[in-house]
Amino acid sequence: MVAFIEPASEGQEFLRTDWPLHITLVRFNVTDDGGTARFASLAEVPAKQALGSVLSIGGDHHFGHQGSVPVSLVKDDPALQALHESLVQAVEQLSGRVASPHHTRRLFRPHVSHHGEQRVNPGDAVVLDHIALVDMAPDGDRTIRRILKLWELRK
Secondary structure: OEEEOOOOOOOOEEEOOOOOOEEEOOOEEOOOOOHHHHHHHHHHHHHHHHOOOEEEEEEEEEEOHHHOEEEEEEOOOHHHHHHHHHHHHHHHHOOOEEOOHHHOHHHOOOEEEOEOOEOOOOOOEEEOOEEEEEEOOHHHOOOEEEEEEEEEOOO
16 A cells, blocks of 8 residues: 555556655555455545645655665654554454564654655655555566555545
C-alpha cells in the first residue's frame, strides 16, 4: 500500500525500478486465496478517511544499506499514522506478514524516496489524493508493478 505523490490510475503498470514518487504505507504479503481482495475491503474505509490530508515534507535523509537511498522525510501527521496503523491491523487480521515489522507502528518513518532528479523538497505540502494497493509481482513477473486498487480524492 502506497500513497502516490504523482497522478496514478487503477491498472497502471510500471517497472520495479521506475516507481512514481510515493510514500510506502505498509509492505506486506497475504495468502493468494482471496487475501488481496479481503485486504482491499479492509483498507477501503481507512484509505477513504485519509484522503485529502495535507502532509508536510521535512528534511532530507538517507535510508538503506550504508545510507545509499536519498529520501525526504514526511513530518509526523495523525491521519497518516492512523492510516498506517489501520493497514497493519488489516494485514494481521488476515494472518498476513508485514515485510518490515521493524518499521511499523510507532517506528513508522514515512518518507518519499528520491528518483533521480524527481523528488519533493523540505517545506513542500503534499495532499493524500491517490492511495493505492500495488501488486509487486503481477502474473508472477517481479520486474513490474501493477496498481490493483486506487482510492482517489475527487475534485
